[in-house]
Amino acid sequence: MYQNVIDSDLQDGIDSKDLAKNLEHWMTELPQQLRRVPIIYLAIPGSHDSFTVDITMNSKVAPDAEKILQKLQxxxxxxxxxxxxxxTQSYSASxxxxxxxxxxxxRIATKEREDNxxxxxxLYSDEVQTVLDDIVSFLETHPQEVVILDCQHFYGFTRQTHIRFMQLLTSTFGAKLLPYTEHMDFLTLEYLTTLFGYQVITVYRSDEARFGQPLLWPSANFPNPWPNTYNQTDLFNDLDSGLKSRSxxxxxxxxxxxxPSLSYIFKNLFSNLKDKCGFDxxxxxxxxxxxxxxxxxxxxxxxIADFVDLSDNLFAKTVINLxxxxxNVQNLKPCYPILTIVNEANNKY
Structure with a gap:
């Protein structure tokens, strides 16, 4: 049965060797066989420190900065x-x-004398509500696309701030939020978007604050180890090790x-992150x-990467085409039991 599915997809022109021709709709235009693969097995491009495009020299120093920098702001x-x-990024959310x-x-923070x-x-960058509105606007017009929001760090948050932020997430995305489930091996793009209209997975890396929230996902479902190195050899050794040991x-x-460390930055004061950690x-x-x-x-x-815009979005294109x-039939063989579960679920709706 699965061989027939693959053959029919290839006959429909899927063997074009480029899944990234239309980046805006790349999930929508994946061959059906790939839309039936669990998202934990797909190659998905993401951005690191995603929303920093509005940082300027006039931005205020944020609470995640080193204490000495806060004192000298x-x-x-x-x-x-x-x-x-x-x-870290030259592109806006849209x-x-x-x-x-x-x-x-x-990475989210409060600001003194403000509710936003x-x-x-x-440094402080975009206002959260504005960015979330841009994301939901995109999803409204791209119903077969899915995003993962990794709420990685919280600065200046109290229990009440967490509650307010979680309410902001649920009110903004509503029925698009995928509820937490213990098992992830049936969560395909077809299952999420075609069957149920889910388009947003929100990881909330404060388990204490998240506890009891059915629409938010714990850290354990998306391990996100930080290499914390400026050495390229160490970086890729660490990345290889992480993939070998992942669940x-x-x-x-x-x-x-x-x-880069502070000492490295001080040695290169008149350069910038894009030159030293982007182009290089x-x-x-x-x-x-x-x-x-x-x-x-x-x-x-x-x-995830910094400066995803480089070389006409080469980063995203490379990842998507993986x-x-x-x-390849051999690569999909371990997925067959999962695909069976999905097909059985499809027959129920």
């Missing part, structure tokens, strides 16, 4: 340097979505990023990703 020259090393990014790394919440990375029953996030890493990042294999055999799933490897 009145120095305009300091904020000028911080802005050059804090901005631009990232149109460029194929489907996993977002959220903001995204931060050393195949949940998702997995590979952070393909370099993290891009070629080897692309080569490493190209060698990976999604699915239960290879283990590759979600990968899914072509899943059209």
């Amino acid at each position: 009145c120095l305009l020259c300091l904020r000028y340097i911080m802005a050059r090393w804090s901005k 631009e990232q979505l149109r460029s194929g990014i489907r996993f977002f790394d959220l 919440l903001y995204f931060v990375h050393g 195949l029953s949940v998702g997995f996030v590979s952070q393909c990023i370099l993290t 890493l891009e070629d080897i990042r692309t080569r490493w990703i190209s060698k990976q294999c999604p699915g239960p055999n290879g283990g590759f799933n979600i990968v 899914n072509l490897k899943l059209l």
Whole structure:
């Protein structure tokens, strides 16, 4: 039965060798065979520190910054340097979505004398509600696309702030939020979007605050280890090790990023993160990703990067096209029991 499905997909022109021709709709246009593969086995591109595009030298120092930087925030020259090393993305939320990014790394903070919440990375960036509105607007017009929101860090949050933020998430996305489930091996794009209209998975990495919230997912379902190194050799050794040891029953996030130390930044004050950790890493990042294999055999799933706009969205295109490897019958064999479950579920609706 599954061989017939693959053959029919290939006959329909799926063997074009490019799944990233239309980045804005790449999930929608995946061959049906891939839309029936669990999302924990798909290759999905994401952005690291996703919403920093609005950081400028006039941005205020955020509570996630080093304490010494917070004390010296009145120095305009300091904020000028911080802005050059804090901005990790050149695209807005809408631009990232149109460029194929489907996993977002959220760092959220409060601001004194304000009720609004903001995204931060050393400095304050976009207002949270504005970005969430952009995401839901995209999803409304792209009903077959799915995003994963990783609420990674919270700064200045109290119990009441958590409650307010969780209410903001549920009120913004409503029925699009996928409720937490213990098992993930039946969560395919077809199951999520076609059968039930789910388009948002929200990981909430504060288990104490999240407890009892059925629409938010715990950290354990999407392990997201941080390499915390500026050495390229160490980075890729760490990434390889993570993939080898990952659990195949949940998702997995590979952070393909370099993290400069304060001493390194001080040695390169007049450079910036994009030059030192973007352009310098891009070629080897692309080569490493190209060698990976999604699915239960290879283990590759979600990968996040800085400056996803480089070289005309080469990062997203490279990741998305890894899914072509899943059209190989041998790579899909371990998925057969899962596909059986999905097909049985489909027959019920």
